[in-house]
Amino acid sequence: MSLLLGFAYGLAAVGLIAGGAVIGVWWERKVAGRIQLRLGPQQLGPAGVFQMLADVPKLLFKEDIVPYGADRPTFRYAPMLVFAPIAASVAVVPFWAGWAPLDSVVGVAFFLAVPSVAVLGMLLSAWASHNTLSTIGGMRAAAQMVSYEVPRTLAVLSVVVLAGSLQPTEITGAWRWWWVPLTAVGFLVYLIASVAEMNRGPFDLPEAESELVAGYFADYSGFRWAIFMMAEYGSMIAAALFGTALFLGGPAWFAGVGGLIAYVGVACVIITAIMWAKWTFPRMRQDHLMTFCWTVLTPLALVQLLVAGAVAVWL
């Protein structure tokens, strides 16, 4: 029974991420378009909403190219390894007050640890592509994702300390409004580190279009390429939802459907902000990125943790 339920949850998560990616891509194109004095998609449907519906079949039917010299099995299945952990991480998001698809007592640890497996998929796909640019992109991705795990974890820890639990439903249950000013820095660090984790601009070095063409997935086409895109958008959705739940209390505001709508709405605003940053700032350089991580974000997260810890002890 629980197996069946798990299967249903899995399907729902994939559906959520796929649907979210479709809407996210459309929305990103609209946002980027407006920032750049353009209209974005406009031909299909009102404001071009059906553009992505046309793009999905296009991606499905595109030729699945495996480059000459690539390690075929690895090349083929590496995208799954990127996508699956990110899809899995959605399981612990507390959508409803007191309810998450997988209401684990170590949910926070699950959320922070499981997506990190994706870095293996990126490295594998980069290596399997038999392409120097991809390899460099994969190496960058590994270095970046491993490094940014640290500030991200530290930032989340401040909330964990305050709530005294690793279970996301419990954290949202324990949430109080004054956590927001108290953990503001932590939330910022969490957001920045999450953006770096999901390889989005201005931290999109692994796929740096102007340097590495598309980095680790430069040689992918068709639907395998789309899986990478879905992984990116999935990770953005998961990070926004999870961050909103932990730092802003998400589903704890209102009970019932209203709570869910408000929660998802705020997450969408955060997603938009992430997109906005991508289209506003230039890309950083690898060494600057690392310096930023270790000399700015990590100390900030540590300070946040200390403050949160002090408050927790004082309480």
Place this chain on the structure above:
Amino acid sequence: MSERLVVNIGPSHPSTHGVCRIVVELDGEIVTHAEPIIGHLHRGIEKMAENRTYLQIVPLTDRLDYVGSMYANWAYCRAVERLAGIRVPERAEYIRVIVCELQRIASHMMGIGSAAADTGAFTVFMYAFEQRELVVDLFEALCGSRLTYNYVRPGGVSADLPDGWVDRCRTFIKGHPDAMREIDRMLFGNVIFRARTKGIGVLDAADAVAWGASGPVARGSGVDYDLRRDDPYSMYPRFDFTVPLGERGDSYDRARVRLWECVESCRIVEQALDQLAEYEPGVIMTEGLPRLLAPGRGDAYDHIESARGCLGVYLVSDGGVCPYRMKVRSPAFSNLALLPLLATGHTLSDLIVVLGSLDPVFGEVDR
């Protein structure tokens, strides 16, 4: 000693500004050697010119620097005029100055925009392109073409300014400096962009001169040299303008020199439009030019300050209707030769930034 990785950037790559192949030797992310392999866009324009009449070469010169076609048109026409002893009406000279300064804006917008896109600031690229579009719209109204203008001709220009063009042009040059300020704040003031470009690819003034660099590349290094002022041609002695200079010769200075040159170009266009009003419309071509020019035997070299630097054309005539030899001294070619010097020791990401700050156009490099 770590293993060296040889990476092949290009010939088809988003950031090579055309079709250039750069063979980069990497130590980790550090470039230990970079060699541009050019010639992918070599169309043999110099050879083709030997088989075309003097007028038919003008469309060919459009294809040299396809971001700044007016310059190649003008440099070529100046060489032809010097060879054939043609005096150009002053109105035509003014129009040439105006279109070429507008072209400088259009070309620098491409340069700044692609330098921004190279660092990932794609939005600035679009802002710059909006300005370029405005210039290109002006050119379209003027000569009916948006990229390859074929406008400056031996003896003058092909068409007079259409009705209302001067007003449109004034509107543009009035709004352009504000747009430049916006780009300056958004891109050149940005902390990430400064970190990406400052101290990257430093070219000192002595090297710039020795390597024959010209244009914004040399001026970014503080080489105070601008043909418009130092070897004045056409109507430039009649205008008041300053030549912006950089101090450090890094990628930032090279890119920002372009931005201020655009502001200066606006000033020149404004003065030129004022002075143009005194000339009778319609006198845009030297009278009595034969349909097929056939200058006497001899050779002539003339150059202008294009958006990329000193663009010269050397023509040799044997008295026929086709030139015996045409050589284009392209600034981008000389500037690109600096890439190995500038990029070595920086990271791969910086190589792209350095290449972007040199702003080569491969139609002109490869000819």
Place this chain on the structure above:
Amino acid sequence: MSLVELREHLCATFPDLCPLFSIEFGDGVLQVGPERLHEAMEGLKTLGFDMLGMVTAVDFGEEFELVYRLRAREMGVAIIVRARLPRHTPRAASVTDLWPAADWHEREVYDLFGIVFEGHPDLRRILLPDDWVGHPLRKDYEDPSIIRRPDYR
């Protein structure tokens, strides 16, 4: 500085280059033999010609003519240096040691004309692929893909 002053300056510094100097089409022209090319260029560099604008060549049948254009920023003058090379031995001394700018320009002349620059550090084809046969800007270069303009007026 005017060209006449340049001539005086040149004659005062290098009397043996003086008779080779002339003024054509508003340009100073120095016509030297290939054997004295490097020496003359060195002299011009000490005179203040600090920028090498271009190096090119013209195929005049029996001879190639190398054309250099130098510019002295301080003096505000330019000079064209020409050297005629026999077609059967198209060799000249490289000036890359004086102006690094000559590097690519000389490679281009080598590529398109087959003129060998002695002393060039890296004389390879630059615009054409390494396995190209022939030097296209020579007047006797034949290629079936070249479409000649019909000889009409």
Place this chain on the structure above:
Amino acid sequence: MRTPQSVTDDFRDGVAGFLERTRSLITGVMVTVRAVRRGPVTVRYPAEKLTVSDRWRGPLRLRGALGADTMPVLTGLPTTHNETIDGLYHAERLPGCVGNCPANVDARGQAYLIADDRVAEAYELVRERNIMPGVLGRICHHPCESACRRNHYDEPIATRPLHRFAFEEFQRVRPEKLTPCERTRQQTVAVIGSGPSGMAAAYDLLRLGYGVVMYESDEHPGGALRTGVPAYRLPREVLGREIEDIVEMGLDLKCGVEIGKDLPLGKVVQDHDAVLLAVGLQQSRILPLPGTDSRGVRGALEFLRAGNRTGDAGVRGKRVFVVGGGNVAVDVARVALRVGASEVRLACLEGEDEMPCHPWEIAEALDEGVIATCSLGPDSVVSRDGAVVGMRMRACLSVFDETGRFAPKMGDEFTEFPCDVVVFAIGQAAKLDTLVAGTGLLVSGRGQLQASGTDYTTSVPGVFACGEVITGPGSAIASIATGHEAAISIDRYLSGLAVDDDARVRRPVPRYPHYPPVALEDVEPDRRRRPQRLEPPDERVADFRPVEHGFTRDEALLEAGRCLQCGSEVCVGCTFCARTCPDLALTVVRDDTPGSRCVATYEMDLTKCCFCGLCAEQCPTNALVHTGQYELSFYHREYTTFHVGEMLRSGEGTRATGRDGGPADACAERVVGEEAR
């Protein structure tokens, strides 16, 4: 916004720097927010479309092609002709030959009709304006040819010899008698003088339906054409034939009636509703120099009249000295040779390259043995015993002053030329005193008739004047032009309209560029103008035989086929676009078979086209134009080559998808169309 001295710019150190760095990020967001609030600048595609400038260099099309479209012919009543010309001029479609001709003769239409082997139609077309094509085809100074667009490419069309050819062909096929013009108006007009201007006015008035009576003082009509123009240029039978034609059309010609002597002008004015004075200039001017009263000093007109009428001017075996450098002087010199002068010398003020006569005239004269001495001004006639023995000339340094006015500057060198006869060919004057006696016509102190140079009215209502009596010495075609204008004035006068009001359209006088000489040595021979065959100089001086031979039929058809049909907006397949194309993207072939002339091939290979626009820029007919189409899409690569039918598409809209033009072959289309009929 001032440009800084140095563009290098840094953040400050310390906390201030940190704030600046942070602020720079916020600034970036502010800029993007502002951009979003400003709104997009792009177009919403299906609703809003791009507008391209009217100079847009898009894919080209032809407005028309020979064989598929008819060529415009400038025909109509004399009263509407000026409007036609003016309309074309303002539409920038007036061909140079028509615009530069004082009478706006449709040389373009003539060339089209002759090349199409419709020579009689061509003759009738030309006759409408140039009332005597046979005459003008021999003597005209052809301003049409100097404005011919073909000068730009090689050599002008031989329009004048084509007039002559048209006349000769017409004589072969003509009806016995021309149909007289229908008399629709009761009024009658008297024309005094049967020279070209009077004839032109009479011809126009006849066509407008008036009754016209022409008085000529001489026994034979023709005016200066008969008395002044030598027969080696204009055979008398041609002149007679042309005048006879006009008489057949209804002209009442009364020769041998000298108005003022045989019939007073006042009587003529009474008898007719309007009178036109087209009396021309009858007297030669003779400079008041010492010795001009000697025997042997003659006026050019008297000399020519004598020589032309009798073939003997009394100079057989004598040395003739002609003073003057104009066309009349050259005529005098050449007539003098033909009537037996032993030596003919011509002297003029101007230098060799600025002689006022037409260059071809002096060239022929020099071939025949005339000696030309230039830059000499007359000083005095040397006479002994009342007879001329020589002419003393003074060196002339310059003829015109800086402002271009006639102000000869004489030097101090004198030369004396021995001669027996001195002919002054320095100008003519009108002889009006007997004519105007007893009428209200005003004559100025210098003997000139007071008349308007634009309306051709005189001081007496109903009396008009035209021709050289108004304009001074000029060309035949210019006189004809004044005749046409005077006819319009008379028509307006007799119709009760104001002679000059806003409704009257004036002939525009465009200025044409001076075409620089074209290097002809490499031009293909079949592209060049057919040469005129001349009688050998040493034979032709012996008598008054015509110098020129004129064209054969084949030559004439080929020569007419050279015409570019400027401004017709119909492609004639001249191939100059193909020659100008740098990319050899155009292939143009014309079928020149008379009767089915067409552009047989017009192929534009868009895969080669670089849209430089040079072809359309130089298209002489303006047939080749850019379309505003900016989207090009084809289902097959082969469709990127446009054939004639495709080139003739409308050019509307933004797309050129697939094939939306007519059949590929314009010739075929026409043939099919005719069969269907």
